[in-house]
Amino acid sequence: MASLIVPDVVPSPREDAEKIRNAVQGFGTHEKALISVIGHRNAAQRQQIRQAYQELYNEDLIKRLESELTGDLEKAVYRWMHDPVDRDAILAHAALKNLSQNYKVIIEIACAQSPDELFAVKRAYQNRYKYSLEEDVASHSSGDLRKILVALVSTHRYDGSEVNASLASSEANILHDAIKQKVFNHEDVIRILGTRSKAQLNATFNRYRDVHGASITKELVSDPADEIAAVLQTVVRCIRHPAKYFEKMVGDALKKTGTDEDDLTRVIVRHAERNLEEIKELYYKRNSVPLDKAVAKETSGDYKTFLLTLLGCAGN
């Protein structure tokens, strides 16, 4: 469930655009007034506001907001104001700068949403950057990381629920043998994780746990020395239980000294209209603290207000 709160009666895009204009014009910006509008509109409504703003003031709203805001708030608002597939294309493009650090962003986009959603992001990426995501990921990475990431962004997985039990069994064994021998870059491991449907992979992961007595996620984390093991673990977690993966990510981001605002912003902005309620519930189960309280503690100012608004805590 989404955490975003949209009022029952939404003002017209023109009224919203005018309100935003008042917030950004003149000396200083009234961030709270801005957030009170955009923090309560869904993706389609935000696009309509952007269009109305362009028509009224002959100016691109996102560019204006970029020039008015700074720091974490600017980044968060910039990402929020884009259409979800464009946002993912932008996130993927930004991650290219340092893929060995940012590979998680690519894996999230490739594995934690449906094949059709990934394809829409790939189309948006091509429209925006005039290159394919595949070629850009390939030319910004190397070695095993490249093999895995290119496979993940390229494949259009089958999205059906059919499962082949004997295949799950044989491929669980292939994965287990490779992990046991620490050959994490085995071409069959990349083939299986890179091409099989999510339903099939989940059956394979279940089979792995049932036969080999430990979950594949645990066995992959047991080798922190191997970077590729960590990459594969991210893939498995994004396929197995995306909400749990994001809950853990947001928790880790908050725990870091100084907080990892990039991860925090990304998870909240990307999921406010999707399943942030589920992520909040999982967070509470694990930490016995509501996610909004933890976010409020680790952030400040208008950035905090904006995140809490997206978390569905308007009266923060």
Place this chain on the structure above:
Amino acid sequence: MASLIVPDVVPSPREDAEKIRNAVQGFGTHEKALISVIGHRNAAQRQQIRQAYQELYNEDLIKRLESELTGDLEKAVYRWMHDPVDRDAILAHAALKNLSQNYKVIIEIACAQSPDELFAVKRAYQNRYKYSLEEDVASHSSGDLRKILVALVSTHRYDGSEVNASLASSEANILHDAIKQKVFNHEDVIRILGTRSKAQLNATFNRYRDVHGASITKELVSDPADEIAAVLQTVVRCIRHPAKYFEKMVGDALKKTGTDEDDLTRVIVRHAERNLEEIKELYYKRNSVPLDKAVAKETSGDYKTFLLTLLGCAGN
């Protein structure tokens, strides 16, 4: 230009279905009557006939034709009667049985048509077989062939006409170095051929020829001992000039002792509604014999009649 001849006034799908019913019912099949209908209808019209036939006789037309016809004619009609994307899915699936022999079919589907056409075939494949083309190609091949084929069927290439000249130059050098050192399976070779847009690749191939004094196609054929060189050459030819590639393929098929009916049927059936006229022109330029005359010489019976009909030679 297509070679298929569709009459100016086309009978209703119902009339066509009735005519086909008369041709297949009772003792023996009147192949010529059948061909006179289906050999002059485009893909949309054939689907309407199939639907009308189903409604009239509560029977799948393609299944009926399969049971009535035999040999090369049955195969050709079966392929012709399917919608083009379904047909490619069927061809790809059939090619899996022996990919080291049939890899050309996969490369043709992946490289000789547009990225969107490939994507449509991938969707049709998933609907039909409940697996992705990617995973089936991956699990039916191994080694270098797998690396190349999986990359080709996976990527959704950028389809724009923009070309980066300095990239073309640097990647032409990468390709040349790898080919010179006979490292045909170099991961950068697969990355470049597997992910770059066709416009970019053609600029790279041009640059290769200009700087290194020989075309990449020729340099790849100079090593007949290496199977992967031949695979890469097929990729380059399908990207560089698909019509020329298919003209050569149909010429080779006709020259073989006994004729390669699989290749011959595939090229004619797949291109009758696309650019078979261009392929015919290229064939005539190279051989000084019209393609239909060559086909007539090497084939016989109703199979010959059907191919000549698709070639636009109705009065054969």
